[in-house]
Amino acid sequence: MRFGYIGINYKNAPLDIRDKTSFTDVDKIDFFQNAEKIGIEQCMILSTCNRSEVYFLYRKAEEKEAVKKLYLDTFQEVQLKDLLLTLDGNEAIEYLFRIAAGLESLVLGEDQILGQVKDALEFSKAMGYSGKEMNKIVRDAVTCAKKIKTELKISERPLSVSYVGIQQLEKVCQIEGKTVLVIGSGKTSTLALHYLYEYGAGNVMICSRTTAHAKELLQEFPQLTVVEFEQRYQIMEKCDIVVSATSAPHVIVRADELVTDHSITFLDLAAPRDIDTALQGRENVTILNLDFLSKIVENNQKERERLVEISKGMIQEATEETKEWLLSSRMDSTIESLQLRCDEIVQDSYEYLNRKIEFSAREQKIIKKVLNASLHRLLREPIQELKQLDTREKQDKYQEIVKELFQI
Template identity: 60%
Template sequence: MQFGFLGINYRNAQLAVRDRTSFTDAMKLELFQKAEEAGVDQCMVLSTCNRSEVYYVYERKEQQAQMQRIYEGMFPEVELQEFLMKLSGNEAMAWLFRIAAGLESLVLGEDQILGQVKEALDFSRTMGYSKKELNRIVRDAITCAKQIKTELKISEKPLSVSYIGIKKLEEACGVSGKKILVIGSGKTAALALKYIYEYSGVRVTACSRTYAHARNLREQFPQLEIISYEDWRQAVGDCDIVISATSSPHLVVRREDFTPARPVTLLDLAAPRDIDISFAQDPLATLINLDTLQAIAGENQKERERLVEESRKLIGEKLQETQIWLLQSRMDSTIESLQQRCSGIEEDSFRYLNRKMELGAREQKLLKKVLHASLQRLLREPIQELKRLDSEEEQEEYKRLVRQLFQI
């Protein structure tokens, strides 16, 4: 019994290809059914915007090629040969462990993928296509990922300059209860607003050269006050914090437009700059711009990469435990057959002795216990030896011998 993987991801296939290889729930079920017809009855599909992957447990080598044909057949309009990634055995399990921990994500160490792996397993199990082996492998990967996130905290090293910028504001002047002006209405401004509203008591005003765009922000943030772009110079004097995140090719907040009369913190999230760098010389102004934020993001990226190496070591240890379990589990069916054979002998012996000796209820119960204990004692050491086998060749040889010796 082996663990297999095949699929595409953002590393080996561009977005145009990934968009055309996304699985719906109905398509997942169709793939499961076709795999079962090919003798593969344990399957899981992990389908996100960055990957379209299938994990499965198989018995025969030729089933790998069958799974590839089934996968490609799900997307007949897409030529997948050059993009498809295929792994088996320990390499496939190691890939899943790294996926669950976010080590193969576009954003290194991100958390979302772990929930997506859990959902993929839940769907497979609910549909009846995840059994003992697949359940154990995926759950071990999930447990390992949780340990990495708890102990190493990779995802707590932020890479988003918007997030880092708001954190720097908190360090510089505090955010809760502050009056804030946001200039701009694009993705960066919206992301900054998302993080701002995590603080209590903030009063936020926004403006944009395109008034309709600024009003669109209110659909996401109903408490946001919108003013026309021309009014920001009047509004800025009452603000504790000014955030600018426009796509303007020129300075937006210039020295001649605004002279601080009270302490103010300026956050410039734009490239090229929105806020005049000379504000850094004003004793009433604190300026934070992308130079500082990108330096922090760069340091955080390096720290994440260092933590990845520690994560790989932990994955190696946990993966070894899963590998040993999977290797030993290959003997489970033989051990179960051996126990069933002994149970049959135990039952035959009991019926014979009970018929000959006409035992009462108490003696029957005692005889059953003695027969069961005796046969289990006889089996104990052979079963332990079977569980200790650490190579597939030995396992197959012992399976053959057990079947021959015990006629099972």
């Protein structure tokens, strides 16, 4: 049995194509059932905003081609023929391991994909399309990913400027319980609000040139206080922290208009800058801006890339064990057939002896155990040899020999 992969992802297909190749749960069930008709008994679908991928186990080359045709037929309205990526055997296994570890993600080393892989397997199992082999391969990939995340902590090197900025704020002035003003109500400001509350900010206020837009954030952050943009200087006199992320073409916090006699830390997430650099000269003012934060993000990206190289070695080691297991499992059916043939001979011999000789109940048990142990002992060494065959060619050869010798 071989492991195969077919699909598209953000690297080889644009967003409009990925949108049209997303699998709903109903689509997945239909695909599983159609795959079963062409001989594919084990199949898993990983469908996210960045990928639409099918993992499957097959026996014959024509089955693999049939899965490809099934994928194309599932999305007939989309031109996919030149976009589809297919992988086979060891390459497919290694790819799944990299997927689970976040090494194939848009954000290098992200954690969300691991949960998505686990969910994909659980769905496949629930529908009855994941057996021993699929379970083993995916679980090994998940275990390896968890080890990488625990030991290397790739995702703890943030690449979001907003998150890095809040982290630096925490180091400079500790956010918990502090009074904060957020200027701007766009995506960057919204992200900053999430992180500020995550770090335990106290009284958080927001102002924006468009007050209605700022008020929309109350649905997501009901504890937030919306203030008028024109009042920003008066509000800042009471604040410990100011986070600014507007799209204004000029500074919106001018040094000559801000009067404050207490310490205040500015996080300027805007480009061009929102905060007047002249404020940096004041003893009670600290400014963190994009130039400073971008260097941290750049260093984090380089560190992630270094850790990724280490994780590749960990994946290679882990996949070797999975590959060996999958290879040896090809002989399971042959070994099982041998053991069943052995059990049949034991039963036939026991029934013959029991008809010819009158045994007590105790003697019947002993005779059956001795017959069983003797025949299985005879098969023990051959079975061990079958398990250790290290190439498909040898396995195929020995399977034919066993079938011929034992008539199974």
